Amino acid sequence: MLWVTCPNCGSRPFEEFRYGSIFPVTPDDITDDDQRNVDYAWMQDNIEGPVLERWFHESGCRRWFTAKRDTRNDAWLDV
């Protein structure tokens, strides 16, 4: 995954970017408030496949953007 497409700057080297975070999702079937808090604080989907994430173009336009990446092979997908 050497090149990342920034929505503002186009295709740029991976090293210019900083990973922000994944979109955390607490499953709907967890209904108890305390359980939802535990899940939000600690639990992870850890998906083997496409995930939605926030990335920061640190050494470029310095803007945040949403990206889709396949964790199996680090392929960058269209959002």
Added chain:
Amino acid sequence: MNEFVETLLDLPWQTETEPNHTYDVVIIGGGGHGLATAYYLATRHGITNVCVLDASYIGSGNSGRNTTIIRSNYGIPEAIAFYQESLSMYEGLESETGCWVMHNTKGQLWMAHSTGTARTEQTRVLMNNACGAPSDYVSPAEIRKIVPQIDLTGGGRYPVQGASYLHGGATARHDRVVWAYAQGALRAGVHIFQNTAVNGLVKDGGRVTGVTTSKGSISAGVVLSAVGGHVSTVSKWADVRLPIRTHTLQAFVTNAYAHEFAPIVSSNDLVFYVSQTARGQMLLGAEYDRQASYDRGTSFAYLQSVSAKAVALFPFMAKLRILRSWAGICDISTDFSPIMGYTNTPGFLLSTGWGTWGFKAIPAAGSQLAKLIADDATPDLIKPFALSRFEREMAMADPSSAGTK
């Protein structure tokens, strides 16, 4: 598949070519943790009706691709006690198994380049000694005696303030450890099947009662998942939600350095660590990749950044060449501590959260999990590491002890 792998394919001491229909214990994953648990079940508890299944060859996961550092200088008393037990067990592993695993006690220096980190390392020494892991805080002059190659100015940028020194810090050859346990387990009657991927769990009511594999389904009294980075996928089959993210960790070796480089050296401020292999190569690692990934790819940027840090402390390394780099996918727990034992799904156990730090834990975790399965009760040493700690608000947060953050 390369020539090296081909030499590994046949497992001696086993005559069966197909798994039985049923076992007392089925272990998914033939890494160090799965195999050690099988070994101790058979040798210490007489439970030999055990099967270990690996999707690839044994040791093909992180157990065969790590930087082999064994240390116990963690930041929580329960963790120090657990890792110290493992460190001690490693010291006796060759005499117990009869296999030469190239265990070598070298001592580990954990460098501080700022007053804040110096304080952290001084605290670490106090806590380690209190919890049974003999350590000293050493001055720059003492560091130079232990590792004369060091530039104490850190390239003029990272002056060395001092270090914690864990006397028992050691290394062992990783694939030999895997094979020592596999051989011992096979000799005691355990079955091990390579190239046998588990692709689902069999359930009866809420209970896990077996596994489905590329070679058909197998019933089990209990199923232990010891699959390294793929644990979330397996746990999903059991409806167990985990505080785990899978991240790539890279490492590399240089060509041989003719002189002795005695200790293991880590730096908390720079985040990298280095030791010398039995062949003289310098073996380096650093932080794990920030984004979660199941890809074992390596990057040039990583080699560059780790090399720059290493050369700042050890200028001689500038003359070495990088021979190989590789990566593994690590099951990093969100509190940076391991997860061992039962889950809320009956019949389904876990050995996970080994992240970038689980090689050192193989003997203790294997023996404790075997005891847990045999006695159907969690031994005190690993009680703090149950998955239930998160819902009990008893997380074991220890991020600064991993050395890879």
